[in-house]
Amino acid sequence: MASTLAGPAAGVALDLPRSAGRVTFAGALRSEFTKIRSVRSTYWALLAMFVVVVGFGALASAGAAHGPHGPDFDPARQSLAGLYIGQLIIGVLGVLVISSEYSTGMIRTTLTTNPHRGVMIAAKGVVFTVVALVTSLITAFAAFFVGQALMSSDHISTTIGSPDVLRAVIGGALFLTACGVLSFGLGLLLRHSAGGIGAMVGLLFVVTILVNFLPESWQNHVDKWIPALAGGQVWMARAQPPGNTPMYGPWPSFAILCGYAALAVAAGVIFFRKRDA
16 A cells, blocks of 8 residues: 555655756746737836837927927937836836736736746746837837927927937837846845835936935046936937036946846845745
8 A cells, every 4th residue: 555655756856856857938028928929018008118118209390390399409318218217117017917926916926837937037037028128119110200299380399310320219218128137136136016116216227316416526537437327318319418417328328227127136136046935
């Protein structure tokens, strides 16, 4: 009787590691894509980002078309003004993609199905980044063309083929994606939706405001290292006018934002691999 029970039990115990070993990165990608597209909040967040970025860009463009503007006016940046708010929306989604699994307890099921933590978190990060990038590209181009159409009546619009304009539009999409990845890292690090969203808003929005209260001599050195201010340089088609805080070029400044995102993700992964679910 004892030997009959011991055989099957031992067989099951030996089968589990072999089953876990068959988990592939492609399979993890399919699983994470299924999860992210099956959650209704994903669609609402991406739709809200599109509406807000295009809508605010349209309002800013319409205002510029009926108001004064100086020689340093940047029509591409004007039509992308909604990115200031869009970064917060994509940031919320970035946090929720990982933190919601902890709040619902789904993370335990995920790790039971795929105990390879590195593979799982890499797949989740890749899927979110691709979804964020594709949606951000659609959003940035839509905001640009709507804004230019509104400004064309006052002959202050620009074209996608003008110098640095295409870089600015694509840069706007990359800016949103990087903000989302940074928020994903914060969500992974803190494992709590409210905490992750609070940290994201503080880093991307509140710090940007607070730095304005510093003495001007300090701002000249601090501004270029603030995530949103540095990353925002990549969606400017024209150089800053003289007298403004000196910043690095578009791509070096964007690299600073990417550095913050990389640090957040790296810290999150380190703690994710060490802590229990």
